[in-house]
Amino acid sequence: MFDGSVTNDGKYLLICASKDCNHINLLSYCDLTAEENKDLKGILKPIPVVTEWIGEFDYVQNHGSKMYFKTNLDAPKAKLISIDFASPDRANWKDVIPESDKSVFDAVRCCNDKAMCAYLENASEKLRIYDFTTGQMTKEIVFPDIGSYVGWAGKHNSNEFFYKFSSFSDPGSQYRVNLDTFEQETV
Numbered sequence: 001m002f003d004g005s006v007t008n009d010g011k012y013l014l015i016c017a018s019k020d021c022n023h024i025n026l027l028s029y030c031d032l033t034a035e036e037n038k039d040l041k042g043i044l045k046p047i048p049v050v051t052e053w054i055g056e057f058d059y060v061q062n063h064g065s066k067m068y069f070k071t072n073l074d075a076p077k078a079k080l081i082s083i084d085f086a087s088p089d090r091a092n093w094k095d096v097i098p099e100s101d102k103s104v105f106d107a108v109r110c111c112n113d114k115a116m117c118a119y120l121e122n123a124s125e126k127l128r129i130y131d132f133t134t135g136q137m138t139k140e141i142v143f144p145d146i147g148s149y150v151g152w153a154g155k156h157n158s159n160e161f162f163y164k165f166s167s168f169s170d171p172g173s174q175y176r177v178n179l180d181t182f183e184q185e186t187v
Contacts, residue, residue: 005059007061007067008062012030014028015028015030015046019053028050056071066083068080068082068132075105077103114130125143125147129179145169149165159178159180
C-alpha cells in the first residue's frame, strides 16, 4: 500500500510504501521546490531514503530539509529521530527523543516546536512535552485522575493544544494547554 503526504511547509512530498499489517514502511520523497517539480508537470522522481523493511517511519514535522519521524527502528517502544534530506544516509540519522526504558511511545503531535508525546506506562497514559531542539522533556501533563486522553489537536505554528480526557468518573472533559506557560484549563 502506498501513502503520500506533504510536509507542514509544503516543500516536500513524502511517499511511504507498506506491506502487510506490520509496522514497517519504505520512505521516499520529492522536493516540490526543485526546478523540475515546481509546476508539477510530468512525472515526479522520488528520492529513496529508507529502501529496506527495517522499521516504521511516521512523519511528525520538519525544519527545512531536516525531517522528524517517530520510528520503531532499533526501538521496540519507539523513539523520535531526525533525518536531514540534505544528507539522508543512515549514518547521519540522529535520535532526538530516545526510547524510554519503561514507557511505550504511542503517538506524537507537534505545536510551536514542541513535541506532544503520548506514552503508555503501567497501564496508564501519559502526555509529555519535549523541546525539538534539545530533545529534553519540558513538562508532563498531569491528568486529573487515572484515565486516558481520547483525542488531541493543535497546529504546527500554534502555542496551544487541546486534548480530551476520560476516566471511569469523567465521561470526557476537554482541556486547553498553553505551551508558553504550560497552564491548562477546562474548555
